[in-house]
Amino acid sequence: MRTQVVIIGSGPAGLLLGQLLHIYGVDNIIVERKDRDYILGRIRAGVLEQGTVKLLDEVGASARLHREGLIHDGIELVFDGVRHRIDMKEATGGKTVTVYGQTEVTHDLMDARAAAGLTTIYDADQVTPRDFDGDKPRVTYVKDGTTHEIACDFIAGCDGFHGISRQSVPADAIRQFERVYPFGWLGVLSETPPVSPELIYTKHDRGFALCSMRSQTRSRYYLQCRLDDHVDNWSDEKFWDELKRRLDPEAAGHLVTGPSIEKSIAPLRSFVAEPMKFGRLFLAGDAAHIVPPTGAKGLNLAASDVHYLSVALREFYAEKSAAGIDAYSTKALARVWKAERFSWWMTSMLHHFADTDEFSARIQIAELTYLVGSKAATAALSENYVGLPY
Template identity: 50%
Template sequence: MNGPGNGTTTHGMETIKTQVGIVGAGPSGLLLAQMLHLAGIDSVILESRPRSYIENRQRAGVLEHGVVRTLADCGVGARLAREGMVHEGIDIRFGETRHRLDVKALSGGQCVTVYPQHEIVKDLVAARLQTDRPLWFEARVTSLLDLETSRPRIRFEQDGETRELACDFVAGCDGFHGISRPAIPGGRIDSYGRDYPFAWLGILAEAAPASHEVIYAHHKRGFALQSMRSPTVSRLYLQCPVDDDVEQWSDDRIWSELHARFATHDGFRLNEGRIVQKSLTPMRSFVAAPMRHGRLMLAGDAAHIVPPTGAKGLNSAVGDVRVMAAALEAYYRHGDGDLLERYSEIALRRVWKTQRFAASLCTLLHRFHDEPRFHMRMQLAELEQIVEDPRAAELFARNYTGLPFDV
């Protein structure tokens, strides 16, 4: 299989050649590049941000069972295996009572692992640099050209110069606000979505997690979640109005509200510590379909957004990348374009299932202000069914720990 060709100059603009041009060095773009490298397929990654930004951007990191195995199979799972925190259960609270679901037993042996997303990015960047293949930071893509031909081009700016990348395929892995999805002409793509009437106030605190497993708390004042970044750092979230201002939330107010929402009849109490980060995240569900246009294929947040309640964003992106990498390998190794033609169809099957689970958790656990009393009673009835009915608990656990990958 071919590597990148030597650069040529046309009309004063340098043109570089490769097989797959990857826009974005987030987890999906970096993992795709690693999988392609292992298959002998060359790629160039273009990232608009500096390396320090992508390696330190804080994001959730609850990894499905299959994602952990995928990273290990790709040779980037050693540090994850050493430092990741394996969770065999979760704590669901309602009515000031704890209910533990043994998701490992319920799902047939699957667990989730807590490992921050920026650490995955560091591992993938290190792996990419070891291949000595192009990963160009501060390379701002300005346009995607000739997407419906056999030789699309990516025009980008770097170090004050405009350059072009000529490739066989373009992988749009540049997130919700990136250039890839808007490059698809109007009328060729449909958008499905919902903006929820609340947001999450998230904090990072220098405090040991009060529980070694994730806690989902349903409360009349609103939803709350305890997760962790390490054995000494807690990640906590509070449902709040979508138009709230982080500055309105003092440290004392945050801890008071967290204690109220996590309270149980047996006297549970969070560990407090210095709050080192505060952020506000609106809740959104979004899917773009199809996920392919000509020689452009979208993956991850460029194609879909899930509310973080189910921790499915990164996991869903890995599902896309697995299908895309397998399709490209079949094309280059065997001349078989069937998987490429079916990329969007296959990827979207899993995307919609993860969307359903994440959206259902949003509806199940958050306070809605329209008909709040009726909605809360419905929520409590469903929560009771999940913790009391083994069939409902098993379905929840299998979705939470990760549905099978189609490819």
Template identity: 55%
Template sequence: MRSQVGIIGAGPAGLLLSHLLYLQGIESIILESRSREEIEGTIRAGVLEQGTVNLLKATGVGERLMKEGHVHRGIELQFKGKRHRIDLHELSGGKEITVYAQHEVIKDLVAARLQAGAKIFFDVSDVSLYDIETSTPKIQFRHGDELQELTCDFIAGCDGFHGPSRKAIPADVRSEKQKIYPFGWLGILAKTAPVNPELIYTHHERGFALLSTRSPEIQRHYIQVDPKDDIANWSDDRIWTELHARVDMADGWILQDGPIIQKNIVSMRSFVCETMQYGRLFLAGDAAHIVPPTGAKGLNLAAADIQVLARGINEFYQSGKEELLNRYSEICVRRVWKAQRFSYWMTTMLHRNFDHSPFNAGIQLAELDYVISSKSASTSLAENYVGLPMEW
């Protein structure tokens, strides 16, 4: 089997890359270990930066996003029993964010690729990469009972943190950095009406909480918990009691309860593989970097990677130039570290670290107070939250 580009992973990064390459007349084949039903049905939150929304609209996959996405022009920070609005739109020069779940983005991209006749192999296994230092890298994989081989000019590793792509880069040349946070998020999907027009980020002595919108009928909320806790320890009543304790207001505002239809606990980490390219292999998205969800950067970083990679591959086929491809890691990693900085800042400012002293807790509150009282600090938050400009 032969293709110009072999893409491992049918998440947002892999699908978007295949879509952008198709628009430039470049063929690709996608290999995905899960079924179509699984990738489209795995519910994950999504806060899309202005640049990501613009990209999806400009490339013809934004129609449902514009109909069903929720445009937010601000966020609210809640601490010491009061809420303070950060006007993202005004502070960023007119930009905004759109709440549109990641699995909905995946549905749109899968539909567009299949309509265009793309080759997507679902339910593959035993994926391995070799000859990645040559001009004809290869991917071996099993589909059904048949062992197959895909030869290509380039391989895009878009297969997430646990996929085989990053591990194909020799360990002695991989530069990896990681931080594990002592925080976990217990996330719920609840059948209630929207609780607020914009996201509410809450700092509380009992721990962080986030209230967000999913649809007119279903909302997504989070509370900070021990990442090693068992979800079985959290009854619906306990979850609502804890949410009320953290977000209800003295002025009478009370969070609306409702049936919980999904709940789970996820741990939080920051991870960067600075070696995002090796030979003809290019890593993108979660295969190269993980950010804590507090800064809402995961999918957006993947989209930024893909824009650089798609342009670099197109330049190669149009003119034979490899300058942009050779600078792929340099360009992307610079943006990745800025997103890591912002996500780390948001996470450490808003979460309660129970190992901290009262002095550390005072510093957190002072940081929050500075953000809401200083226009320059609010502007910095807004600029990062809506998405920094692409730097080539």
């Protein structure tokens, strides 16, 4: 087989890139080592920046999002048992975010790809990008016991943090920056109405808590927990009791509990790989960077990556210019590091660290007090949360 671009990975990054390239007239094939049901079974974040929504509009994969997504004008911060609302819409001159699950985004993009008749190869074993340091890259894979090869012009590695794309880069050609946080998030999904119309971020001496949602009838809640903790240690009753302890009295009183339909623990890390271009191999999304979920940036950073990459590839084919692909890594990383900073800042401000002394604890509260009392500080948080411009 031959195509112009092989995309490794069929998560939101790979699917969105594939749709953008398709409408730009660039042929592409997606190769995925898992099956479709596995991809759709992954539970991830669901706060979308306006830029991400516009990209989904551009590829015609946003009809259900606009019907079912929840527009949020702000968030709420809780500390010292008191809730404070941040009006992001007012602070940013009208910008908002949309709450819509990543699983639903993936489903919509899969449907759009199928409707366009584009090729996706699932259950591909031993996927390997090859010869990307020259002008004839290719991707090989094994399916049903037979080895296949796709010749191409470019390879886009959208296969996540543990994927083969970044692992295929020679060690001396890449720099990796990482910070692993000494705690995780215990997440519970339940068929219960959200406790609040907007997300609630809570700073508490017992640990951070987040009240989020997927719809008006499905809620997503998180508790900061030990990194070595296990979901078997948390019954539903124990989870709800602990969440109530960390919320403000009003939220605790309105919390509707119910059986969990999904429960998991996710470690938190900040990670960046530089550069994001190696010859004719590009990294995008989690293959290149990870952010702690506190700032709601993971999926949105993947969207901005594929925006930059798709525009660069369109310029290459339509205008015979390599300027865009040469600048891809620098342009994408400039936005990545700003999002890394914001996510680190939110995480540092809201979580309880085991080695925190009294001075550091007071600094956290002073930071939050300043934040909710200053228009300038509120604007800085808000413009980052709703998404910096591309």
